[in-house]
Amino acid sequence: MNADRVATSRQVVTISRAGFLLLLLAITLAAVVPGVNAQQAAPLYRVAILGANHTQVWDVFERRLRELGYFEGRDLVLERRWSQGYADRVPGLLAELLKVKPHVVVADVFLQTDRIDPAHCVPLLAIGVAEPYGACRIFPVAQRSLASSAKEVSAMHLRLARAAVPSASRFLVLTNSKLTFLVDYVREFQIAAASLGVAVEVVDVSGGATLSDVTSAITRQAPDVLIVGPAFDQPLVRRQIVGYAMRNRIPAIGSHVVDGVVVAANYDWVDLGRRAADFVDQLLKGIKLGDLPATAPTKFEVIVDQRAAKAVGLTIPDSLRSQADQLLE
Numbered sequence: 001m002n003a004d005r006v007a008t009s010r011q012v013v014t015i016s017r018a019g020f021l022l023l024l025l026a027i028t029l030a031a032v033v034p035g036v037n038a039q040q041a042a043p044l045y046r047v048a049i050l051g052a053n054h055t056q057v058w059d060v061f062e063r064r065l066r067e068l069g070y071f072e073g074r075d076l077v078l079e080r081r082w083s084q085g086y087a088d089r090v091p092g093l094l095a096e097l098l099k100v101k102p103h104v105v106v107a108d109v110f111l112q113t114d115r116i117d118p119a120h121c122v123p124l125l126a127i128g129v130a131e132p133y134g135a136c137r138i139f140p141v142a143q144r145s146l147a148s149s150a151k152e153v154s155a156m157h158l159r160l161a162r163a164a165v166p167s168a169s170r171f172l173v174l175t176n177s178k179l180t181f182l183v184d185y186v187r188e189f190q191i192a193a194a195s196l197g198v199a200v201e202v203v204d205v206s207g208g209a210t211l212s213d214v215t216s217a218i219t220r221q222a223p224d225v226l227i228v229g230p231a232f233d234q235p236l237v238r239r240q241i242v243g244y245a246m247r248n249r250i251p252a253i254g255s256h257v258v259d260g261v262v263v264a265a266n267y268d269w270v271d272l273g274r275r276a277a278d279f280v281d282q283l284l285k286g287i288k289l290g291d292l293p294a295t296a297p298t299k300f301e302v303i304v305d306q307r308a309a310k311a312v313g314l315t316i317p318d319s320l321r322s323q324a325d326q327l328l329e
Contacts, residue, residue, distance in 0.1 A: 045070070045284050048079040048102035050093055052109050052235075057127065057273040061106070064277035070284075083109055085235035087179075091115050098122065104283050106276050108269065110181070111138050123289045125279055127272045128297075139289050141276045142267060142297040150184035153230055153255070153266065156300055158192050160263045161225045161253045163320040164309075168224035171200045172217070174241065175229055178206045182229045189227065211237060215244045228254035230266055235259070249312045257303045257328070262314060264305070267297040268325075301325045 047065075051058055062078070070076050079100055083089040090109050097105055098120045108127040113136040121136035128142055144152075162168060171193060175186045186202055193200045203209065203217045218226065218241075226245045228238055235256070242252045242260040257264035279292055304324040309316050321327060 043073065043077045044075055046077045046079065046100060046102040047280060048081070048097040048100070048105040050081050050083070050090070050097060050105060050107040050109060050111075052083050052085045054080070054082060055108075055269075057108060057269045060270050061127075061273040061277050064274045065280065068277065068281045070281070104280055106280060108273075111136075113138070123283050125276055125283075127269060127276045128267060137289060139279070139292055141272045141279060141295070143294040144296055146181050147184050149267075150181055151188040154185045154189040155192055156265050157227060157253050157255075158189055158196075158198075160265055160302065160320070161227065162196075162198075163323075164253065164263050164316060165225050165251060165314065166317070169198055170221070170223045171198060171225050171227055172221050172223035173200060173202050173227040173229065174214070174238075175202055175204050176206045177204050185229050211240055214241050218245055218248065218250065223250060226250050226252040228252055228256075228259060228261065230255035246308065246311050251309065251312045251314050257305055257326075260305075260308050262305055262308045262312065262316070263320070264303045265300050268299045268301040270301070271299070272297065303328065 049058060049061075058080075062072070065076065072078050079097055079102060081093040081097055083093060087110060090107075091112055094105070094107075094111060094113070095116065098116065102122055104123045104125060106125045106127065111124060111126060113121070113124070116135050118135040124136055124138045126138050126140045128140065142149075158171075161171065171189075173186055173189055175182045177183055190200050190202075201217075201221050201223065203214055205214065226242070228242060235258075238254075238256070238259050242254070245252050246260055252259070252261040253263050253265075254261040255264055255266040275295060282292060283289065302324050303326040304316055304321060305328040306316055307328060
């Protein structure tokens with residue numbers, strides 16, 4: 001009887017030990033498996049964004065990536081850098097982004113890679129128009145040469161300026177002769193204006209012209225319309241210049257409605273942002289940069305700001321209002 005009780009006791013102990021081992025194994029797996037799942041769920045791709053500012057273009061770009069199945073924190077790490085519109089900051093920001101070894105860099109600013117070691121180059125997508133400059137190849141989402149783009153944008157700005165102020169005969173154009181695109185833009189603007197018998201004066205800020213120099217030129221020239229080139233640097237200065245013109249009841253035409261211009265026009269960058277996301281998807285799936293399809297910008301976006309027009313005592317003609325993609329009341 002005593003022997004049977006001892007045997008039974010030993011069996012209970014044996015079973016308890018087995019249960020303990022199973023419990024220990026379960027705890028160990030519970031600790032290990034989440035780590036394995038976390039490793040599997042780690043983002044697979046690193047995409048760098050280099051922009052002037054966080055605008056609607058980038059909202060559309062990121063929304064399109066989500067539509068394509070890429071979610072930040074799960075599939076993607078998005079590295080964002082903003083130049084705040086200052087071109088001299090772009091090379092340093094690009095070099096900084098390349099250090100994190102992204103799979104692709106997407107930019108809406110003019111890229112210069114002459115300071116980049118060719119060994120550090122990655123696919124570079126430019127939203128808008130771009131041409132190769134430096135060590136790394138740049139693929140423009142909008143396949144248009146800088147010269148062609150300058151001609152198209154300047155013609156659009158001149159047409160809209162004349163539509164907004166039909167009586168205008170004197171134009172003042174801001175430029176920076178150190179920027180190739182603006183040089184082409186101003187030349188094309190002058191050619192088109194000359195064919196219409198319109199006088200054009202140019203203020204070049206490349207020689208270190210101050211805000212006071214520019215505002216003095218505006219006062220001296222007393223133009224009917226101020227034209228702000230699309231790649232004119234230093235956004236704060238742009239807005240101060242347009243604000244000065246507005247206080248003197250001189251309407252301005254440009255590319256950025258936030259500057260306070262009466263009419264803003266440029267390529268439809270929202271559409272280009274969506275296209276850029278499609279190109280990123282193809283690159284991440286293994287397509288080479290040189291094999292991406294060449295596409296041209298399809299349309300301009302025209303924004304009419306009636307608040308700015310009212311500030312300078314201008315009534316926007318119905319014919320121009322009907323052309324606007326956006327009408328700000």
